[in-house]
Amino acid sequence: MTPQAFSETFTRVTTEMHKAIIGQDELVFGLLVATVARGHVLVEGAPGLGKTLVARALAVVSGLAFKRIQFTPDLMPSDITGSSIYDRQSGAFAFVPGPIFTQLLLADEINRAPAKTQSALLEAMQDRTVTVDGNTRPLPPVFTVVATQNPIESQGTYPLPEAQLDRFLMKLKVDDPPADEEAKIVRRHADGFDPGDLRTLAAVTSEPELVRMHALAQKVRIDDAIVGYIVDLVRRTRHDRSLELGASPRASIAMLRCGQVVAAAAGRDFVTPDDVKWMAKPILRHRVMLHPDAELQGISADERVDDILKAAPVPRIAA
Amino acid sequence: MKRSVALCSMLCALTSVLPVRQAFAAHKPPAAADLAVKDAMGSGQHAFCTHPPKILDGTDQATCPLARETAGCEPLAAACDKQLPPKHEDTTDPPSTPKIPKELGTIAMVLTAAIVLAVLLGLLLPVLLAFLRSRRDDSLRDVAQEKETTPDAAPLLERGPVITDAERLLALANDLAARGQSREALGTYLTASLRALDHRGVIRFARHRTNGEYVRSCADASARTELSSVVREVEEVEFGGHEPSRESIAHVQRSATALVRAAMLAASVVMLALFSAGCDAGSHPPTENDPAGKQLLVDVLERQGFSASYLSGSIGSLPIPQEDDLTPLVVLDLSITKLDEDARSHLLTWVGAGGLVLALEPRADMEDTLAVTSSSSKERDVTVLLDDPYQHEVFTYPARVNVGRKLQLRDRGEKKTDNAQLTREVVATMGLTEDAADDDAYAIEESIGRGAIVTVATADLFTNVGLAHGENAKAAMALVERAFAATREGNLRSYHEHPIVIARPQSGLTPPGNPLSALSQAGLGMGMWHALAAALVLFLAVGVRQARPRPAPPPTRRAFAEHVEATGALYAKARAASHARTILAKYTDERVRQKTTQKLSAGTPEEDPFLQLTGHSAAEYKHLVESSTADEMTELRRMRELRRVLAKLSPVPHSHPEKKDPS
Numbered sequence: 015m016t017p018q019a020f021s022e023t024f025t026r027v028t029t030e031m032h033k034a035i036i037g038q039d040e041l042v043f044g045l046l047v048a049t050v051a052r053g054h055v056l057v058e059g060a061p062g063l064g065k066t067l068v069a070r071a072l073a074v075v076s077g078l079a080f081k082r083i084q085f086t087p088d089l090m091p092s093d094i095t096g097s098s099i100y101d102r103q104s105g106a107f108a109f110v111p112g113p114i115f116t117q118l119l120l121a122d123e124i125n126r127a128p129a130k131t132q133s134a135l136l137e138a139m140q141d142r143t144v145t146v147d148g149n150t151r152p153l154p155p156v157f158t159v160v161a162t163q164n165p166i167e168s169q170g171t172y173p174l175p176e177a178q179l180d181r182f183l184m185k186l187k188v189d190d191p192p193a194d195e196e197a198k199i200v201r202r203h204a205d206g207f208d209p210g211d212l213r214t215l216a217a218v219t220s221e222p223e224l225v226r227m228h229a230l231a232q233k234v235r236i237d238d239a240i241v242g243y244i245v246d247l248v249r250r251t252r253h254d255r256s257l258e259l260g261a262s263p264r265a266s267i268a269m270l271r272c273g274q275v276v277a278a279a280a281g282r283d284f285v286t287p288d289d290v291k292w293m294a295k296p297i298l299r300h301r302v303m304l305h306p307d308a309e310l311q312g313i314s315a316d317e318r319v320d321d322i323l324k325a326a327p328v329p330r331i332a333a
Numbered sequence: 334m335k336r337s338v339a340l341c342s343m344l345c346a347l348t349s350v351l352p353v354r355q356a357f358a359a360h361k362p363p364a365a366a367d368l369a370v371k372d373a374m375g376s377g378q379h380a381f382c383t384h385p386p387k388i389l390d391g392t393d394q395a396t397c398p399l400a401r402e403t404a405g406c407e408p409l410a411a412a413c414d415k416q417l418p419p420k421h422e423d424t425t426d427p428p429s430t431p432k433i434p435k436e437l438g439t440i441a442m443v444l445t446a447a448i449v450l451a452v453l454l455g456l457l458l459p460v461l462l463a464f465l466r467s468r469r470d471d472s473l474r475d476v477a478q479e480k481e482t483t484p485d486a487a488p489l490l491e492r493g494p495v496i497t498d499a500e501r502l503l504a505l506a507n508d509l510a511a512r513g514q515s516r517e518a519l520g521t522y523l524t525a526s527l528r529a530l531d532h533r534g535v536i537r538f539a540r541h542r543t544n545g546e547y548v549r550s551c552a553d554a555s556a557r558t559e560l561s562s563v564v565r566e567v568e569e570v571e572f573g574g575h576e577p578s579r580e581s582i583a584h585v586q587r588s589a590t591a592l593v594r595a596a597m598l599a600a601s602v603v604m605l606a607l608f609s610a611g612c613d614a615g616s617h618p619p620t621e622n623d624p625a626g627k628q629l630l631v632d633v634l635e636r637q638g639f640s641a642s643y644l645s646g647s648i649g650s651l652p653i654p655q656e657d658d659l660t661p662l663v664v665l666d667l668s669i670t671k672l673d674e675d676a677r678s679h680l681l682t683w684v685g686a687g688g689l690v691l692a693l694e695p696r697a698d699m700e701d702t703l704a705v706t707s708s709s710s711k712e713r714d715v716t717v718l719l720d721d722p723y724q725h726e727v728f729t730y731p732a733r734v735n736v737g738r739k740l741q742l743r744d745r746g747e748k749k750t751d752n753a754q755l756t757r758e759v760v761a762t763m764g765l766t767e768d769a770a771d772d773d774a775y776a777i778e779e780s781i782g783r784g785a786i787v788t789v790a791t792a793d794l795f796t797n798v799g800l801a802h803g804e805n806a807k808a809a810m811a812l813v814e815r816a817f818a819a820t821r822e823g824n825l826r827s828y829h830e831h832p833i834v835i836a837r838p839q840s841g842l843t844p845p846g847n848p849l850s851a852l853s854q855a856g857l858g859m860g861m862w863h864a865l866a867a868a869l870v871l872f873l874a875v876g877v878r879q880a881r882p883r884p885a886p887p888p889t890r891r892a893f894a895e896h897v898e899a900t901g902a903l904y905a906k907a908r909a910a911s912h913a914r915t916i917l918a919k920y921t922d923e924r925v926r927q928k929t930t931q932k933l934s935a936g937t938p939e940e941d942p943f944l945q946l947t948g949h950s951a952a953e954y955k956h957l958v959e960s961s962t963a964d965e966m967t968e969l970r971r972m973r974e975l976r977r978v979l980a981k982l983s984p985v986p987h988s989h990p991e992k993k994d995p996s
Contacts, residue, residue, distance in 0.1 A: 235573060235574055237571070237572045237573075239571075239572070240572060284568070284569070284572045285572060286543070286544065286545065286568050286572050287572075288544060291543050291546075323541060324539075325541065326541060327540040327541060328540065328541060330520060330524075330544075331516060331517060331521075331523075331571050
């Protein structure tokens with residue numbers, strides 16, 4: 015596969031997804047980047063903005079197996095991973111796989127389940143394996159968790175611990191659509207569009223192709239100046255006064271991986287600072303912890319990341 | 334008298350064509366000025382008589398007496414009759430003007446003061462609150478500052494020297510390309526392009542912006558395409574590790590050159606437009622049909638063979654003339670051009686060095702400078718005297734002005750300049766007389782150093798209406814010639830070679846040395862200080878809100894009691910002081926009960942043991958606790974009393990001695 019073929023496939027998938035989704039360019043792009051980069055995405059947005067629809071559309075268009083878990087306070091880890099059930103006929107325990115054994119998993123309202131249940135995803139997200147009753151089972155090569163959470167409601171929710179947050183490659187925010195896009199959405203529904211029926215979408219790629227895309231993205235060249243720029247950005251989060259906790263080296267690696275995918279999506283075989291900067295905010299915003307004073311002053315993580323991006327000089331050939 | 338004047342005019346007209354007077358050979362004599370006025374008025378360019386302004390201002394109304402006596406100015410005279418306000422004999426207010434009670438003024442002043450005070454409070458309050466908040470947070474230590482000094486925070490990226498000029502960068506890039514440093518050349522071409530586009534204002538150059546951001550934000554579509562191609566080529570080499578080919582360098586060079594040249598061209602066009610706008614403003618007359626304007630003067634002067642224009646700069650910046658310089662004659666109407674102190678002193682210096690000034694209608698502030706005193710006169714006729722040094726003959730030119738005003742000579746006294754050869758002479762008198770009288774002068778010439786000043790009592794003769802009246806133009810031109818003839822140094826060339834410049838109303842202001850003095854000169858000094866103060870307060874108010882918070886001190890191990898106090902302090906910080914006090918009161922009560930139980934079990938007096946241990950009866954203590962834990966408890970006194978009770982039961986201080994009372 016060449017970067018041009020990569021770019022064409024990428025464009026084909028986004029175009030097909032936009033047959034069902036109006037707007038939400040950043041969300042669509044981010045999901046696709048994360049899928050190719052073998053990462054997981056935390057989507058934050060108010061109800062009714064199309065988070066679930068985007069995830070389902072991605073599954074249909076990329077030909078991936080899709081499962082959805084509605085996280086609730088009484089959800090148990092075994093409800094996610096699966097469990098061993100005694101089989102009377104054979105007289106032995108048989109493993110019944112849970113919904114995690116899929117390729118695209120939608121963890122809806124992930125913060126409604128307690129930390130114990132949320133942690134059931136840790137191994138799967140990091141090591142791409144699931145261990146039940148001492149037996150470790152591998153997950154498919156393409157495995158992406160798309161978790162959603164509502165930023166408004168706080169009662170009866172369990173905030174994701176930092177360890178869990180760090181496992182997500184990026185955190186995407188879904189905002190209200192502009193007026194013209196909202197009008198188009200309403201018009202489409204008036205014309206009979208059913209969000210539950212995505213049979214109009216075609217699978218324009220497949221798991222093997224996604225694996226090849228991942229392999230190609232890993233070969234995209236990263237100059238030392240770009241590595242320096244990534245490290246500079248991440249280290250600045252650790253020295254920022256408004257941040258209690260900066261981003262970890264895992265964030266640097268995430269920026270590297272995403273930069274490679276973004277570069278390949280643009281048909282290039284090398285990463286530019288623009289590719290890194292493009293994905294910096296989704297990658298860093300959930301990995302930094304604001305200082306309480308900064309929170310009291312209403313400063314958001316996005317604002318601090320913006321300031322850091324504006325303070326970091328972009329590498330270029332010195333004149 | 335009239336016959337002699339006519340004779341003089343004829344003689345002058347005749348002598349004008351003779352070559353005996355070298356100085357007068359190249360331009361027309363004053364006697365030809367009335368013809369010049371007729372020609373100018375007939376050209377249709379001067380409409381102040383036939384189409385006067387709909388509303389006549391004060392200076393226009395001052396020309397009304399002459400307008401009424403001028404043939405062809407009937408429309409202006411009619412406008413004067415229509416617009417001149419009727420004279421009120423009595424001094425009482427007109428009946429239409431309502432009387433405003435004095436109390437309204439006081440109320441308005443109070444309201445204004447209240448509004449200003451409210452605005453000031455609104456601006457200062459956030460600053461004060463932030464200041465108090467910062468004092469409250471003094472205990473926080475700035476650990477992040479220490480972190481910043483660690484070597485880890487050093488910039489990772491090495492940067493080269495910054496050259497800001499796009500043309501220089503382009504030349505440098507060409508030089509680098511010629512020397513075979515292709516990689517550096519490409520980077521420099523890109524930087525030159527970015528600098529040029531930044532100079533044009535289509536992008537904003539900054540260290541943190543990526544090339545992609547420059548391309549996306551470029552406001553010029555054609556420049557965006559060129560820049561995109563440059564960026565692609567440069568990034569392939571810079572980040573892609575590709576070797577730069579000769580074609581790619583040539584392509585980048587072409588694109589960068591086009592971008593830089595286009596930017597320079599755009600800047601040149603803008604500069605040219607600004608320059609031409611500035612030239613335009615300097616060459617055009619202020620108005621077209623102003624009865625009190627000087628357009629007709631310029632026209633007549635040019636028809637007489639002079640080079641006349643308006644002064645584009647300031648009196649205070651007139652260049653000091655050298656011996657062989659062509660010194661201009663400045664027509665300075667002091668009734669409309671106020672000279673500031675610097676311009677006034679510069680004017681005298683300039684005249685002493687060879688400058689020529691025709692000063693019209695000096696006001697009180699200029700009388701000291703010109704050493705004359707002006708006073709009103711009933712006489713409206715004046716006579717200008719012009720002597721011919723070659724024929725030893727004096728020509729007289731009668732004229733009529735709006736309002737009679739005469740000049741009297743004053744002694745310069747200490748103001749006499751060193752090495753100045755002072756010569757003063759009356760060149761025009763009031764009335765139709767040829768006898769020059771020092772105390773009844775209409776115009777006085779004075780030579781100062783190598784230059785001269787001719788002071789004229791009124792500016793009427795040089796206004797549009799004044800020139801159009803009768804034979805006034807001849808008298809005006811005679812005064813101009815007197816100004817040229819006034820210098821005794823003989824450094825003048827033929828008169829027509831010297832330009833004549835007419836000062837504008839703003840020409841009396843010395844150019845400001847800096848923006849602050851410019852604002853002060855414009856009368857905005859106080860406003861400027863107010864704006865600066867408001868900006869400072871606003872800056873502080875916004876800055877305090879945007880300031881980065883200081884990090885919290887590192888966590889330390891605390892006793893349980895300190896935790897309770899810290900919790901109370903947190904509530905106090907969150908403006909929930911009553912809640913904090915309630916918690917502390919409950920905690921103190923709990924501790925008192927524990928201590929009391931311990932003391933009683935250790936064998937304390939049996940008779941009312943609580944009173945003996947704490948100094949309070951059980952009922953009093955119960956009341957104290959209830960009032961301290963009430964929702965709206967605001968009195969700290971009860972809280973302190975409660976803590977004293979606990980202190981009596983505890984021989985060891987129950988809280989950290991260094992900690993302040995959180996309540």
